[in-house]
Amino acid sequence: MSTTASDPLATLGSLPGVADAVDSVRKSVDRVYGHRVMRRRSHEITGEAALRGARGSAALSGADWNLEEVRRRTDFSGDTEARTIGAALRLTSEAGQLLSIWRQSPLRVLARLHLVAAGGVAPGDTVGRPRLAGEPVDEPLIEAPLPHADEMTGRLEGLAGLVLAGSEAPALVTAAIVHGELLALRPFGSCNGLVARTAQRIVLIGSGLDPKSVCPAEVGHAEEGRAAYIAAFEGYLSGTPDGMVAWIAHCGRAVELGVRESTAVCEALQRGAA
Template sequence: MSAVDPLQPLLQLGDVAALAAEAVSAIAAVHRRPVSLRRADVTGSESVLRGARTSALIEDPSARDLAEPVGVLGASISVSSMLAPDSLQASARVFSRAPLQVLSRMSVLAGGGGRPEGAPERLQQLALLISQGAHDVLLPQVVHAELLAHEPFGERSGLIARAAARLSAVTSGLDPRGLAVPEPYLLRHRDDYLAAAAAWRQGSAVEFLELSLRSWAAGAEEAEAIARAL
């Protein structure tokens, strides 16, 4: 994290500081579980798969009827391949120093052309924030919000935003093994989630930050369920 953290002021908004602390504590507890230490590849794989399927449902609720990984479900699973345990650390290393390269790759995996379609200045600012380092808990939320709200990769931006948020959580240290599954919470609160993204686009950050941090705390509970099933 940089000496002067540009995201620090966001902790003063609403319940952001308390929710950030709750998310950190919940995710850290999951990482301390013996099964998470011994079999992170198994728990991580299940986390990525659940996240990918749920991300597709957030994008298009009719995807629940898909039996095969095609359409939005196929795109989501392809993007999430960069988060699989055998790829995660390599993806994280590149993302931390060349985030635009990873985002472009996600765009291609989602069926896009790999080039941004809009908001170039915001995307460059976001890339700088990622590469310079910023608040360990807030960076994934800001990455998520910026990509979702300003849609630099067009209609694929939602899938990319959720995958990039997960990758940011790995690089920032919030979720270093990628075990949490925040997507089910976002699906359950889909209308509020989309409204919070719209509020972010209009300049209000608190709605998205609070909802997104709640999703990470709930995502730790989802990871606990995965661990208990093993």
């Protein structure tokens, strides 16, 4: 059996340029994990990374709030932007609790993530399940053609199968493909971007690359900006080697920018300024 057939994610990992992105991410992650503050106050870094990651993910879904406003608010039941922020915060809080289930049933985790994000907002009979034929999808920013429900279901099951089968691919590659495929499929009626970015977070944590969840890629995606995010995603949609490499490299830069954010938090704590 060929490598492509037996481990397609590993095949993507062998594309020219991917190894450099993976190596750069690994070195960046190792540096923040080696910071002296991480050895004593990692729980504080994890909490800040969750908050900042949620803010970044919400920004990409149309709710670009100041970090201090996100930190200050306690009620997120108001307008659409407030609900988006609240959904992103709930998802980042939930991510770390779903690792063992992800390894056994990715589809259950995705359903749970959608329930957490959209419960109480979306129509009750659409929450926590993939969309059916003819059901609309409300997804800010992503304007790519929407796969038919039958195609979506087949590809979603295929993605879950890849996760369950395991791979020799680096964590960055697996996380990027999970993220990109969920954006492409938009399996739910709402909150697909938020769910996709949370799934990426779960892969990075569960793989051991970022076990303490202190490297919020969502921060980096937001910092790179919506235009760059969409341009890289279009590379994923193209399915070409160059497009896939561009998407994986973009996800790698996002992780590195998340690392930079957490490193700054470490430095502030060390100075006693935070």
